[in-house]
Amino acid sequence: MIAVDRFNGGSKTMTLAGAVGIVGLVLTAVGFFTAPQPTMFSYLFGFTYWLGISVAAIIMVAIFHTAKAKWITILRRTMETMGSSVFVFALLVIPLLLGAKYIFPWVNHGTDWVFPGTDGVKFTEVELHHLHHKSPYLNLPFLYVRQAIYFAVWIFVSWRLRTWSMEQDTTGALELTVKQRRFSPGSLPFLALTITFAGFDWLMTLTPLWQSTIFGVYYFAGSFLAAFCVLTIATVNAQGKDEYGTLVTTAHYHNLGKLLLAFTAFWAYIAFSQFLLIWVANIPEEAGWFKLRIEGAWKPLSISLFVMGFAVPFFTLLSRNLKLKPRLLAVVAVYLLIMHAVDLYWLIWPAYSPQGPSFHWTLITSFIGVGGLAVAAAMWQARGRYTLPVKDPYISESLRYVQP
Amino acid sequence: MSAETKVLDSWVLAEFATPDALVDATRQMREKGYQGMDTYSPYPLHGGSEALGLPPSRVPFIALGGALTGIVTALAFQTYMNTIDYPLNIGGRPTFSLPAWVPITFELAVLLTAFGIFFGLLGLSRLPQPYHPVFESEEFRSASTHGYWLSVPTAETTVKPDDIKNQLTSLGATHVTVVTGEKE
Numbered sequence: 001m002i003a004v005d006r007f008n009g010g011s012k013t014m015t016l017a018g019a020v021g022i023v024g025l026v027l028t029a030v031g032f033f034t035a036p037q038p039t040m041f042s043y044l045f046g047f048t049y050w051l052g053i054s055v056a057a058i059i060m061v062a063i064f065h066t067a068k069a070k071w072i073t074i075l076r077r078t079m080e081t082m083g084s085s086v087f088v089f090a091l092l093v094i095p096l097l098l099g100a101k102y103i104f105p106w107v108n109h110g111t112d113w114v115f116p117g118t119d120g121v122k123f124t125e126v127e128l129h130h131l132h133h134k135s136p137y138l139n140l141p142f143l144y145v146r147q148a149i150y151f152a153v154w155i156f157v158s159w160r161l162r163t164w165s166m167e168q169d170t171t172g173a174l175e176l177t178v179k180q181r182r183f184s185p186g187s188l189p190f191l192a193l194t195i196t197f198a199g200f201d202w203l204m205t206l207t208p209l210w211q212s213t214i215f216g217v218y219y220f221a222g223s224f225l226a227a228f229c230v231l232t233i234a235t236v237n238a239q240g241k242d243e244y245g246t247l248v249t250t251a252h253y254h255n256l257g258k259l260l261l262a263f264t265a266f267w268a269y270i271a272f273s274q275f276l277l278i279w280v281a282n283i284p285e286e287a288g289w290f291k292l293r294i295e296g297a298w299k300p301l302s303i304s305l306f307v308m309g310f311a312v313p314f315f316t317l318l319s320r321n322l323k324l325k326p327r328l329l330a331v332v333a334v335y336l337l338i339m340h341a342v343d344l345y346w347l348i349w350p351a352y353s354p355q356g357p358s359f360h361w362t363l364i365t366s367f368i369g370v371g372g373l374a375v376a377a378a379m380w381q382a383r384g385r386y387t388l389p390v391k392d393p394y395i396s397e398s399l400r401y402v403q404p
Numbered sequence: 405m406s407a408e409t410k411v412l413d414s415w416v417l418a419e420f421a422t423p424d425a426l427v428d429a430t431r432q433m434r435e436k437g438y439q440g441m442d443t444y445s446p447y448p449l450h451g452g453s454e455a456l457g458l459p460p461s462r463v464p465f466i467a468l469g470g471a472l473t474g475i476v477t478a479l480a481f482q483t484y485m486n487t488i489d490y491p492l493n494i495g496g497r498p499t500f501s502l503p504a505w506v507p508i509t510f511e512l513a514v515l516l517t518a519f520g521i522f523f524g525l526l527g528l529s530r531l532p533q534p535y536h537p538v539f540e541s542e543e544f545r546s547a548s549t550h551g552y553w554l555s556v557p558t559a560e561t562t563v564k565p566d567d568i569k570n571q572l573t574s575l576g577a578t579h580v581t582v583v584t585g586e587k588e
Contacts, residue, residue: 272503272506275503276503276504276506276507279503279504280497280503280504282495282496282497318468320464402450404448
């Protein structure tokens with residue numbers, strides 16, 4: 001008989017997160033009616049931050065199934081829950097699409113666009129010509145269709161894997177594991193393409209005449225790291241009744257720490273790959289995006305992002321002792337989540353404020369608004385279920401896991 | 405006789421049937437105060453180093469030394485060659501082009517880290533070791549196929565080899581022998 005029962009706590013967290021989310025979104029709406037453009041950019045920031053974590057969690061589950069991983073089984077339900085909150089974003093994307101003309105210069109072929117932070121500078125004739133060539137992809141109807149495809153894939157994969165996993169909690173049927181293991185590798189190409197194009201659509205087309213094929217991977221790399229941070233923090237804090245945190249051993253935390261280290265390095269590697277090729281080639285159509293960020297007022301933030309986002313956490317996480325201490329690891333995870341927010345700000349905000357870093361209060365309200373709703377949705381999905389796959393055939397192996 | 409005792413030493417060798425028995429016996433022998441023991445198994449042994457009470461590995465520090473050497477060497481070389489000794493204008497890029505030097509710096513850091521780990525581990529393990537007294541035992545060959553062995557040096561204890569043998573047998577050793585050979 002299993003000692004862990006279904007999880008019924010967390011109602012306080014859920015109510016609080018939901019309330020914070022609604023207040024944040026209401027304030028953001030107020031912001032929209034006073035200053036639509038900065039509010040839409042802020043909303044994009046909050047939306048891409050939290051959605052990335054949710055989708056990365058789905059991809060994570062699929063990857064671990066594909067690798068037939070056993071050690072992670074105890075943590076899998078939390079990843080499934082994080083991914084299950086993706087349905088909220090299918091609603092939250094609607095304001096983004098309705099306000100597309102405030103953030104995406106390519107709307108209406110760029111003819112209406114006035115560059116923010118300038119005295120009415122518009123696209124030149126040549127630029128409009130280039131934008132017109134891109135219009136088969138960059139048009140609003142196709143954008144809507146693409147969003148529908150992305151969310152269909154994410155919701156379906158998340159629902160499918162999670163439903164099988166929860167069904168196993170009651171039946172314990174072994175073929176459910178086989179189903180998950182088979183379904184996951186097939187879903188990965190779809191997940192990879194949707195997150196890549198989502199990154200293109202939401203972040204890269206803020207500068208529609210600029211393109212970088214690695215951009216989607218960059219957005220994914222940052223989100224994937226952030227998802228591991230959330231997983232670490234959730235695990236450290238899941239110490240209550242019927243929560244799985246008490247069953248997690250030092251070996252699991254060691255692995256989480258190693259994954260944090262690996263994906264800090266991966267994010268930096270992708271960031272630098274993108275930068276080096278564009279910097280070395282120095283082609284006008286590519287260089288502009290980086291010129292804005294590495295020269296002038298954005299330069300200090302770019303340099304500190306490299307130091308604080310890569311160098312500091314990388315050398316901190318090299319320590320083996322730190323990775324064996326859950327509390328310290330959670331502190332590093334919180335730090336990395338802040339750095340991920342700075343990273344997204346660095347991606348988004350120069351399009352709104354090319355003259356230099358600036359602050360708009362809706363950055364905070366949309367961040368906590370979207371985040372509050374996402375956390376509340378995840379808590380709602382977690383309640384009434386087991387916090388770990390209790391009848392998974394590998395659960396006992398996962399509980400006994402030691403470092404090889 | 406006195407000349408012989410200076411160059412020769414004895415080890416008690418014990419074979420165990422399972423890795424768990426080996427780890428368990430190793431731990432108990434260490435708790436009895438034996439020092440300088442070593443374990444031998446055909447594949448990495450779970451809990452072996454903990455049972456032997458080995459200190460944390462020094463390999464990470466050697467690796468870090470390798471990485472830093474690689475970074476400093478690569479940056480210094482590229483700066484000297486491209487900026488100081490023979491500056492060339494390549495596509496209008498500055499002669500001191502730090503981003504362009506990162507790949508070589510990264511590669512050299514990785515290479516010297518790998519060298520550091522590989523040769524550092526060999527050195528700390530005192531390998532390659534063409535001769536060790538335990539090789540005198542014919543049965544010890546099973547350590548590379550299916551046997552789990554423990555060696556206890558007699559030089560670091562006053563307990564008689566026969567008593568050590570008895571202790572190992574009572575801990576579950578399936579085969580116990582004493583080997584004598586030249587000191588390491």
